[in-house]
Amino acid sequence: MAAELAYDPNTNIRDIGDDYKYGFKDKEDYVFKSGRGLTPEIVESISKMKKEPQWMLDFRLNALDIFNKKPMPTWGNTKMLEDIDFENIYYYIKPSEKSEKNWEDVPEGIKKTFDRLGIPEAERKFLAGVTAQYESEVVYHSIREDLVKQGVIFLDMDSGLREHEEIVRKHFATVIPAADNKFSALNSAVWSGGSFIWVPEGVKVEIPLQAYFRINAENMGQFERTLIIAEPGSFVHYIEGCTAPIYSTDSLHSAVVELIAKPGAHIRYTTIQNWSRNVYNLVTKRAVAEANAKVEWVDGNLGSKLTMKYPAIYLTGEGATGEVLSVAFSGHDQHQDAGAKIVHAAPNTTSIVTSKSISKDGGRTSYRGLVKVYPGATGVKTSVKCDALLLDEESRSDTYPTMEIDEKDVSVEHEATVSKVGEEQLFYLMSRGLTADEAKAMVVNGFFEPFTKELPLEYAVELNRLIQLEMEGSVG
Amino acid sequence: MATPLLKIEDLHVEVDGKEILKGVNLTLNAGEVHALMGRNGSGKSTLSYVIMGHPNYKVTKGRILFKEQDINELATDERARLGLALAFQYPVAIPGVSVSNFLRATTKATRGGVDVPIKEFRKELTENMDKLGVPKDFLSRYINDGFSGGEKKRLEILQLSMLKPSVMVLDETDSGLDIDALKTVSSGINALATKETAILLITHYQRMLNYVQPDFVHVFQDGRIVASGGPELSTKLEEQGYDWVTQELTIA
Ligand SMILES: Nc1ncnc2c1ncn2[C@@H]1O[C@H](COP(=O)(O)OP(=O)(O)OP(=O)(O)O)[C@@H](O)[C@H]1O
Numbered sequence: 202m203a204a205e206l207a208y209d210p211n212t213n214i215r216d217i218g219d220d221y222k223y224g225f226k227d228k229e230d231y232v233f234k235s236g237r238g239l240t241p242e243i244v245e246s247i248s249k250m251k252k253e254p255q256w257m258l259d260f261r262l263n264a265l266d267i268f269n270k271k272p273m274p275t276w277g278n279t280k281m282l283e284d285i286d287f288e289n290i291y292y293y294i295k296p297s298e299k300s301e302k303n304w305e306d307v308p309e310g311i312k313k314t315f316d317r318l319g320i321p322e323a324e325r326k327f328l329a330g331v332t333a334q335y336e337s338e339v340v341y342h343s344i345r346e347d348l349v350k351q352g353v354i355f356l357d358m359d360s361g362l363r364e365h366e367e368i369v370r371k372h373f374a375t376v377i378p379a380a381d382n383k384f385s386a387l388n389s390a391v392w393s394g395g396s397f398i399w400v401p402e403g404v405k406v407e408i409p410l411q412a413y414f415r416i417n418a419e420n421m422g423q424f425e426r427t428l429i430i431a432e433p434g435s436f437v438h439y440i441e442g443c444t445a446p447i448y449s450t451d452s453l454h455s456a457v458v459e460l461i462a463k464p465g466a467h468i469r470y471t472t473i474q475n476w477s478r479n480v481y482n483l484v485t486k487r488a489v490a491e492a493n494a495k496v497e498w499v500d501g502n503l504g505s506k507l508t509m510k511y512p513a514i515y516l517t518g519e520g521a522t523g524e525v526l527s528v529a530f531s532g533h534d535q536h537q538d539a540g541a542k543i544v545h546a547a548p549n550t551t552s553i554v555t556s557k558s559i560s561k562d563g564g565r566t567s568y569r570g571l572v573k574v575y576p577g578a579t580g581v582k583t584s585v586k587c588d589a590l591l592l593d594e595e596s597r598s599d600t601y602p603t604m605e606i607d608e609k610d611v612s613v614e615h616e617a618t619v620s621k622v623g624e625e626q627l628f629y630l631m632s633r634g635l636t637a638d639e640a641k642a643m644v645v646n647g648f649f650e651p652f653t654k655e656l657p658l659e660y661a662v663e664l665n666r667l668i669q670l671e672m673e674g675s676v677g
Numbered sequence: 678m679a680t681p682l683l684k685i686e687d688l689h690v691e692v693d694g695k696e697i698l699k700g701v702n703l704t705l706n707a708g709e710v711h712a713l714m715g716r717n718g719s720g721k722s723t724l725s726y727v728i729m730g731h732p733n734y735k736v737t738k739g740r741i742l743f744k745e746q747d748i749n750e751l752a753t754d755e756r757a758r759l760g761l762a763l764a765f766q767y768p769v770a771i772p773g774v775s776v777s778n779f780l781r782a783t784t785k786a787t788r789g790g791v792d793v794p795i796k797e798f799r800k801e802l803t804e805n806m807d808k809l810g811v812p813k814d815f816l817s818r819y820i821n822d823g824f825s826g827g828e829k830k831r832l833e834i835l836q837l838s839m840l841k842p843s844v845m846v847l848d849e850t851d852s853g854l855d856i857d858a859l860k861t862v863s864s865g866i867n868a869l870a871t872k873e874t875a876i877l878l879i880t881h882y883q884r885m886l887n888y889v890q891p892d893f894v895h896v897f898q899d900g901r902i903v904a905s906g907g908p909e910l911s912t913k914l915e916e917q918g919y920d921w922v923t924q925e926l927t928i929a
């Protein structure tokens with residue numbers, strides 16, 4: 202595939218900081234917008250508006266209680282975390298009356314926005330189903346007819362709860378309980394939107410399902426909730442993308458994503474996150490892989506102000522495999538604190554973590570990872586590899602790997618490298634006519650290639666383009 | 678007389694405060710092939726880097742003219758786009774960047790920023806690869822990453838064949854090539870040597886000069902050219918080494 206990716210060094214290069222392509226905003230024209238701040242009344246009204254069953258309202262109120270009691274994390278970028286003003290955030294915004302199945306029925310303004318983001322076009326070309334979430338609610342939703350016939354369920358989470366309450370109730374918050382951390386508690390209290398996917402036994406969804414998340418309002422909090430259940434022997438690939446306008450004050454994105462891969466199932470979850478630089482992105486993602494199941498997190502973190510995200514995989518059944526492949530790109534005043542958490546709770550389980558990060562213009566990246574092997578989990582293989590690339594002297598990268606291994610019969614590989622873009626590499630590329638910016642972008646794209654080649658072609662091209670935008674102006 | 682393609686006048690160059698080039702004079706006219714020979718560490722690669730504008734090499738005196746234009750202030754990429762090129766003695770690896778993507782981007786960059794239509798590009802590339810005996814699978818491999826010494830040299834000449842520069846410096850392109858590769862790569866170099874181009878071949882041995890006939894041979898010593906002549910000079914060097922040059926210089 203590498204050979205087919207057209208790298209075009211002459212694409213119009215602009216500084217994403219000044220001219221973030223997705224930074225435009227729409228006029229606010231909402232059905233409902235909560236007041237700022239968070240109260241039990243707001244939680245109740247969200248639940249009521251959604252006509253939820255009592256157990257969900259109880260779950261929310263309990264979670265709110267946990268959120269209020271739990272302290273902020275004492276690790277990560279605590280200074281940036283302290284700046285979050287929970288009182289100033291809008292926790293729920295309903296942009297339209299209902300989720301539409303026909304693109305034509307989506308309100309005009311929102312439709313235009315997603316058109317600009319290329320959503321319906323992408324769907325026609327290469328997706329099996331699409332969810333588009335705007336603020337707190339999914340405004341458009343579709344799935345291919347043949348998948349419906351095979352029994353695949355792909356809905357927004359609210360509809361999922363309404364239409365398949367039993368499946369939801371059985372699995373919801375079983376992988377990530379509300380009390381897991383402060384932000385999972387917050388999400389549990391005010392969650393809205395996100396995707397619900399259920400793949401029947403043995404069904405393989407060969408082309409990806411995609412969700413697109415858009416924040417529009419200033420000081421918005423987006424708290425989508427995604428639950429994917431793959432029954433034995435099934436396969437599904439889910440892709441999410443995110444953007445937001447640029448405001449002078451911050452927005453908060455705090456999702457909870459739970460994946461359940463039953464025996465022999467395979468879930469691949471791909472994220473291309475490209476938030477504007479005023480979004481706090483504090484996401485909890487966790488998967489359970491049962492016997493011989495496989496879960497892959499393919500996680501691309503561009504943009505945002507602070508991202509704290511450590512996709513986790515609990516390998517609970519013998520022979521299960523977990524892979525986390527992530528890239529992070531941090532520019533001026535940005536901190537990507539990302540990593541992975543792998544728990545080997547069964548014998549002969551395998552995990553591979555590959556983390557690649559780039560920092561420039563004083564940006565900061567951290568890898569924070571945990572590999573845990575429980576006693577009795579014999580024959581475990583685990584490999585953790587972190588590569589950091591620094592583009593200048595002011596930028597920074599740290600690695601915080603933790604290994605808790607309580608079993609002898611385990612094969613562990615760990616490798617971490619930090620490198621700088623080589624002067625000789627740049628000279629070589631420039632001696633072939635590429636400008637300094639193009640040369641740097643090429644080295645960076647090459648560094649990310651092990652990640653990019655795992656993406657569907659369209660996303661790979663898009664990611665390379667985004668990196669090129671990020672690279673502008675980085676050469677002194 | 679036509680204007681020379683490249684003219685180097687009394688060039689002095691420093692690296693990290695140390696003077697390496699100490700007054701180089703050299704003129705390359707269109708249609709000429711020059712060979713540059715000299716001991717290890719005499720400054721040949723330094724000269725090639727300076728011609729290409731390596732940021733670490735500081736010109737303290739003298740100048741380099743490309744078609745009468747002083748290029749001292751020009752960045753490396755600007756020189757490349759003017760028509761200068763260097764085949765490196767030690768090509769560097771760029772992991773993750775495929776040869777085909779790289780060639781496509783650099784071909785565009787050196788041809789006035791205009792994309793060659795993909796079909797034409799492929800055709801041209803395939804022809805050049807066939808001529809140089811470059812296997813197809815090189816295209817999807819990463820630039821110089823895990824390539825053998827000889828493979829890297831082939832790749833350098835393949836690049837020049839695509840970029841079509843007018844002034845080329847080839848720094849020890851022959852080293853690392855096996856006997857058959859030396860022949861194919863030499864014929865590739867001969868194809869680059871046209872009436873419109875000039876080539877500076879840096880080498881230690883006669884063997885490549887048997888295939889690529891130089892019009893002039895220069896001996897480099899301690900940062901300058903100390904002797905110049907025709908093809909017979911390289912034969913003499915091959916037979917007698919550099920000692921006689923040094924001796925003649927001390928006598929003179
Ligand atoms: N950064 C540097 N600092 C100090 N000395 C340097 C530096 N770069 C090059 N030199 C020295 O400059 C001299 C010329 O080096 P150069 O690579 O140009 O030689 P060369 O003629 O190409 O040799 P060879 O035939 O071995 O390739 C050498 O003595 C080398 O050690």
Ligand SMILES: [Mg+2]
Nearest residue numbers: 721722723766
């Ligand atoms: Mg040399």
